[in-house]
Amino acid sequence: MRDAPPTLINFDHLEALPAALVAGRGSVGVRALAGADWLLRRKSDGRWLAVVAGARVRALRPGALRAARGRMDEARLVECLARPLRPGVPRTLPLAPLRALLAGLGVDADYGRTRGLALVPEPARLAFAGFDRYRRPLWLTAAAARGWSAMRAAARDEGVALDAISGYRSHAYQLGIFRRKLARGQALEDILRVNAAPGYSEHHGGGALDIGTPGEPPAEESFEATPAFAWLVAHAARFGFTMSYPRGNPHGIVYEPWHWCLKR
Numbered sequence: 609m610r611d612a613p614p615t616l617i618n619f620d621h622l623e624a625l626p627a628a629l630v631a632g633r634g635s636v637g638v639r640a641l642a643g644a645d646w647l648l649r650r651k652s653d654g655r656w657l658a659v660v661a662g663a664r665v666r667a668l669r670p671g672a673l674r675a676a677r678g679r680m681d682e683a684r685l686v687e688c689l690a691r692p693l694r695p696g697v698p699r700t701l702p703l704a705p706l707r708a709l710l711a712g713l714g715v716d717a718d719y720g721r722t723r724g725l726a727l728v729p730e731p732a733r734l735a736f737a738g739f740d741r742y743r744r745p746l747w748l749t750a751a752a753a754r755g756w757s758a759m760r761a762a763a764r765d766e767g768v769a770l771d772a773i774s775g776y777r778s779h780a781y782q783l784g785i786f787r788r789k790l791a792r793g794q795a796l797e798d799i800l801r802v803n804a805a806p807g808y809s810e811h812h813g814g815g816a817l818d819i820g821t822p823g824e825p826p827a828e829e830s831f832e833a834t835p836a837f838a839w840l841v842a843h844a845a846r847f848g849f850t851m852s853y854p855r856g857n858p859h860g861i862v863y864e865p866w867h868w869c870l871k872r
């Protein structure tokens with residue numbers, strides 16, 4: 609376990625992060641993490657639910673933990689943390705809960721078809737891909753993490769600095785954005801002009817990342833004028849990365865020179 613690369617273990621409503629990668633917030637947070645192997649976090653809002661040390665689960669929010677683990681009991685949860693995915697176990701989480709959420713949100717059943725976008729399942733495991741610009745752990749699929757690391761090193765060798773703005777994002781995280789905007793009185797159709805509907809972002813699959821360069825604001829079109837962008841256009845394909853949303857893309861998504869995805 610100690611020699612394995614750090615892994616995020618993904619469940620329907622909660623995720624387990626290696627405690628060593630989580631910065632404790634305040635004295636309560638630091639104390640909670642001391643001696644822990646894993647932190648269990650609610651996906652919808654990032655709330656800390658429990659810490660796990662060996663086979664011992666210490667609930668920080670017992671009711672919320674019970675609700676988030678659903679029918680999976682604590683013993684099963686601990687078992688999932690202790691061993692890698694067994695052969696035959698699906699590599700992605702089921703999409704059924706997401707379809708129910710989308711219907712509840714009022715997203716048109718035709719949304720994906722009319723935009724040429726597919727539902728993107730979440731991986732059951734994600735690999736630690738270093739830290740992003742904000743010193744948060746960056747999570748990607750194992751293949752995308754290897755590709756990003758190699759690409760970043762190659763750019764650095766040529767004097768070009770690339771940094772990650774954001775990688776994997778869960779369905780629940782995207783849904784949380786929608787719920788907050790709806791609660792502030794925004795109309796669903798207005799939100800859909802700016803944010804992909806939950807489930808339809810390439811970031812859910814762990815292969816996509818938003819790339820920046822020091823001194824440039826994140827996710828702005830001005831990125832296209834940087835040496836970092838010119839380097840990506842010339843070299844990213846060699847590492848398997850493609851710019852998903854060029855100008856005039858068929859999905860009707862705004863031009864995103866910062867968004868690159870590992871394509872096989």
Ligand SMILES: [Zn+2]
Nearest residue numbers: 811817818867
């Ligand atoms: Zn993006």
